[in-house]
Amino acid sequence: MKRISLTQYLVEEQRLHHSIPAELRLLIEVVGRACKTISHSVGKGALGEVLGALESENVQGEVQKKLDVISNEILLEANEWGGHLAAMASEEMEDIHPIPNRYPKGEYLLVFDPLDGSSNIDVNVSIGTIFSVLKAPEGMVEPTEKDFLQPGAKQVAAGYAVYGPQTLLVLTTGNGVNCFTLDREMGSWVLTQRNMQIPAKTKEFAINASNQRHWHAPVQRYIGELLAGTTGPRGTDFNMRWIASMVADVHRILNRGGIFMYPADLRDPSKPGRLRLMYEANPMAFIVEQAGGMATDGKRRILDIQPEKLHQRVPVFLGSRDEVALVTSYHQE
Ligand SMILES: O=P(O)(O)OC[C@H]1O[C@](O)(COP(=O)(O)O)[C@@H](O)[C@@H]1O
Ligand SMILES: [Mg+2]
Ligand SMILES: [Mg+2]
16 A cells, blocks of 8 residues: 555645645644644653643633643644744633744634543543634734634634544545544554545434433434334434544544534533534534534534634534434424
């Protein structure tokens, strides 16, 4: 098999297909390098003293794990001097992070969840990094939060890394979805899956069922029908998986189909669901659509939502098209 590296793939996209500008290619390479460094820290575990929690909380009021903070710092540092960005924003930081004046600046904005699946860090289950790239608005002088508040449809690139049995990088620049595997000996990302496609039909679903008593009626109905299996209206059995790392759940769905749900529920109305629009739902929705799947908040296409604030939460239904369309239709009845 001819080995194609991430750099070669991106150069091909840039030169042959003109689908990405050189600046964006270089930015993606910097993010890819940062993910390699994070992978290295994750892999050290107790030997690198990277496990466990800190005393601090992030803007979401969640206790920060050491690796949440380490990964955030790796991404900030790698991208600060790259010269391709105007500013960054992260799950772990309340405010945006403009590129300091001592570094060259570029025209892109980078948004990330530095470490996704924090509850799995200390138990050696797959975790990851999710990122999204936006273009800074025309005429922007000093970046502000408002410049980031663009619908997901405006993303120019999105991806995630999974730190699991293998370290993977899944990427879209709006021209399909490709997967790269980290060759740990060579230290390079190698293209291992081209043009990933999510099957439209599935018999597998992912939801945190411990929240069932709080769900709204359309989700109760949909899940009730799946659980009824051959004895219910669907006339077939469904299987359930829940890793509690969105990256790992989405990666499974990208490979063999399935529907992933994190709905809003009857609890705190100020928290519609758990996942964050800008750095979890939008990049994953972009990837899923590029792989032929569908992503909604139950009512609307996620990529059409106009963000109102950086750390906004949204309900998420994404994956195999037929199932996402069905649960979305239940919300419209
Ligand atoms: O604790 P729950 O309800 O299983 O939630 C799991 C979800 O929370 C998340 O871990 C949130 O991400 P963070 O770890 O980045 O906060 C998702 O990856 C995952 O799908
Ligand atoms: Mg997350
Ligand atoms: Mg996180």
